[in-house]
């Protein structure tokens with residue numbers, strides 16, 4: 482199992498400075514439209530979930546899942562301030578199970594997969610949630626995940642039925658967009 486990022490460390494990468502380098506609206510706009518249901522697996526304090534909630538609009542929904550209650554507490558407070566709390570369905574999960582049963586239009590796991598105790602299982606669970614045409618974006622931090630390890634993750638995704646769609650350039654990250662097929 483990878484090392485799980487402690488909640489107090491999240492303020493180091495989930496802050497205004499990050500917005501200068503990583504703009505969720507630009508990263509997700511090719512894949513996310515108003516009205517969609519989106520899964521943010523390992524949402525942390527909501528850097529992406531809140532932007533996604535704005536992008537899906539009042540008719541859409543973001544299912545934001547994390548194993549640390551403190552992450553979800555901060556996400557809830559931020560979502561309330563951003564006036565998107567009603568679009569965010571924040572849920573605590575266990576390390577070995579996301580326990581999401583809904584089908585979604587888009588899923589993202591941003592800087593998360595390497596922390597999962599069983600990566601093939603984590604990927605399979607997300608694959609199970611995808612509607613037939615849905616896409617799934619994985620972004621892993623270059624600082625912690627080598628090119629070889631990222632290749633292993635894509636191979637594991639392929640084995641559970643998710644094929645490579647594209648490889649977007651995302652700063653500090655190794656990224657891929659996958660699709661069932």
Ligand SMILES: C[S@@+](CC[C@H](N)C(=O)[O-])C[C@H]1O[C@@H](n2cnc3c(N)ncnc32)[C@H](O)[C@@H]1O
Nearest residue numbers: 486523524525528547548549576591593596597
């Ligand atoms: C480095 S943080 C990234 C948070 C967020 N995705 C972002 O981009 O700011 C990783 C997050 O994944 C969560 N996490 C780690 N393993 C997980 C698992 N097996 N299931 C769900 N969440 C997990 C951690 O609690 C932490 O909030």
